Amino acid sequence: MTANEGNHMGTPVDVDLAVIGSGGAAMAAGVAARQHGASVLLIERSVVGGTCVNVGCVPSKTLLAAAGARHGAHTNPFGGAPTAADGVDFAALVRQKDDLVGLLRDTKYVDVAAAHGFEIRRGEARFADRETLVVDGEPLRARAYVVATGAEPARPALPGLDGADVLTSTTAMEQKELPESLVVIGAGYVGMEQAQLFAHLGTEVTLVGRLAPRAEPELAEVLRHVFAGDGITVIEEHAATVERHRGGSLVTTSSGKHATGERLLVATGRQPRTASLDLAVAGIEYDAAGFITVDDTQRSSNPRVFAAGDVSGAPQFVYVAAAAGRVAALNALGVGNDQPARVDYTGLPSVIFTRPQLASAGLTEVEALQAGARCECKVLALAEVPRALANHDTRGAVKLVADADTGKLLGAHAVAEGAGEMMLAVTYALRAGMTVDDIADTWAPYLTIAESLRIAAGLYRNHMPTSCCA
Numbered sequence: 001m002t003a004n005e006g007n008h009m010g011t012p013v014d015v016d017l018a019v020i021g022s023g024g025a026a027m028a029a030g031v032a033a034r035q036h037g038a039s040v041l042l043i044e045r046s047v048v049g050g051t052c053v054n055v056g057c058v059p060s061k062t063l064l065a066a067a068g069a070r071h072g073a074h075t076n077p078f079g080g081a082p083t084a085a086d087g088v089d090f091a092a093l094v095r096q097k098d099d100l101v102g103l104l105r106d107t108k109y110v111d112v113a114a115a116h117g118f119e120i121r122r123g124e125a126r127f128a129d130r131e132t133l134v135v136d137g138e139p140l141r142a143r144a145y146v147v148a149t150g151a152e153p154a155r156p157a158l159p160g161l162d163g164a165d166v167l168t169s170t171t172a173m174e175q176k177e178l179p180e181s182l183v184v185i186g187a188g189y190v191g192m193e194q195a196q197l198f199a200h201l202g203t204e205v206t207l208v209g210r211l212a213p214r215a216e217p218e219l220a221e222v223l224r225h226v227f228a229g230d231g232i233t234v235i236e237e238h239a240a241t242v243e244r245h246r247g248g249s250l251v252t253t254s255s256g257k258h259a260t261g262e263r264l265l266v267a268t269g270r271q272p273r274t275a276s277l278d279l280a281v282a283g284i285e286y287d288a289a290g291f292i293t294v295d296d297t298q299r300s301s302n303p304r305v306f307a308a309g310d311v312s313g314a315p316q317f318v319y320v321a322a323a324a325g326r327v328a329a330l331n332a333l334g335v336g337n338d339q340p341a342r343v344d345y346t347g348l349p350s351v352i353f354t355r356p357q358l359a360s361a362g363l364t365e366v367e368a369l370q371a372g373a374r375c376e377c378k379v380l381a382l383a384e385v386p387r388a389l390a391n392h393d394t395r396g397a398v399k400l401v402a403d404a405d406t407g408k409l410l411g412a413h414a415v416a417e418g419a420g421e422m423m424l425a426v427t428y429a430l431r432a433g434m435t436v437d438d439i440a441d442t443w444a445p446y447l448t449i450a451e452s453l454r455i456a457a458g459l460y461r462n463h464m465p466t467s468c469c470a
Contacts, residue, residue, distance in 0.1 A: 040118035062096070147311055152270060164264055183259045187207050200355070274291075294308075320343070
């Protein structure tokens with residue numbers, strides 16, 4: 001496949017596939033295209049690597065690990081092995097985080113592009129028409145395009161917010177000093193992680209919003225107790241107004257409750273990065289929030305333009321972005337199997353990296369009922385798991401959702417240290433169509449948290465107490 005052969009109308013093209021962005025979806029698209037012999041160009045207006053490595057997964061998880069280490073020293077349950085935690089040098093933690101980000105940006109993005117033989121060109125891209133991009137004023141024509149520009153923190157229409165000094169999840173991790181107090185608006189995965197991150201480093205934190213709004217109610221209740229134990233004040237109401245207060249911010253909720261803090265962090269969702277692309281000029285449709293509308297092959301309303309990752313409104317996980325980027329590239333170039341490639345979301349896992357983690361794969365109880373299943377659910381407290389007892393940390397629970405008629409596992413959800421690791425096994429079980437009997441009869445290594453899956457599955461057979469390994 002060569003770029004200069006032209007498109008379907010005979011117009012010469014500069015490259016087979018032009019990808020706007022350089023994050024997980026863009027890189028996966030570039031690699032997939034090169035593996036099929038296509039010429040590829042990635043266009044990036046800012047920092048190479050996208051959200052995950054620069055301002056999302058990598059920086060937040062390394063800072064959460066640091067905060068967790070400090071908190072673990074403070075809350076050590078083993079009196080015979082005392083630990084201590086001194087003050088926090090937040091600037092040093094941020095420098096260490098930045099060093100890791102720089103390393104991974106080079107080794108997992110810049111070096112990967114070079115190894116696969118495609119260029120990452122710096123520049124601002126926008127569509128000039130249905131078949132042409134303009135990059136910093138220069139026209140660029142490709143056989144096909146993939147838009148993979150990602151998303152960024154959204155700013156809600158909250159009275160008084162425009163006059164406030166607001167942090168986002170991005171800027172919060174760039175500070176050089178810890179605030180004495182912090183109000184976080186938004187209690188989804190970003191708000192929860194950021195609230196606990198700063199609380200574990202010693203900041204007084206108030207979280208405004210419904211805690212873990214998409215979690216199973218039994219597990220959200222566990223996290224309420226965890227956050228209370230961490231000293232985090234949770235006000236499960238909508239923020240109504242924001243105003244300046246004694247050098248900081250005052251947030252008033254819908255019922256008139258107040259939360260004050262030296263700093264204010266807003267984590268109420270993310271919006272697509274599409275404003276500068278001139279999508280309408282290219283005949284690319286998008287929804288009311290600005291996310292590009294795609295079909296299950298990642299194709300937009302312009303048949304030559306595909307979109308992948310957060311910008312397409314897909315679940316905002318980097319592994320989803322990568323899977324969709326690969327699918328978009330294959331379908332854009334018309335290579336691979338006879339049937340178009342599609343992303344298979346069966347058993348899709350998610351993890352919120354609180355301490356303990358909140359993780360999920362498959363259907364919740366409500367989703368199973370909405371799908372018409374007659375489901376049966378079992379909840380296992382972590383106090384019934386030998387490993388949790390050995391750790392002297394029984395904060396958590398596991399919930400299984402199964403079809404009541406067939407026993408087929410429909411979903412599994414957990415609050416536990418290492419809950420995210422457990423979800424790989426759950427994803428395998430869901431993709432294999434395993435039943436709870438299958439799981440109960442499958443080997444599980446003793447004294448692991450993952451053993452809780454086998455123990456929970458056993459509840460479908462027997463509610464009576466069991467021996468450690470039985």
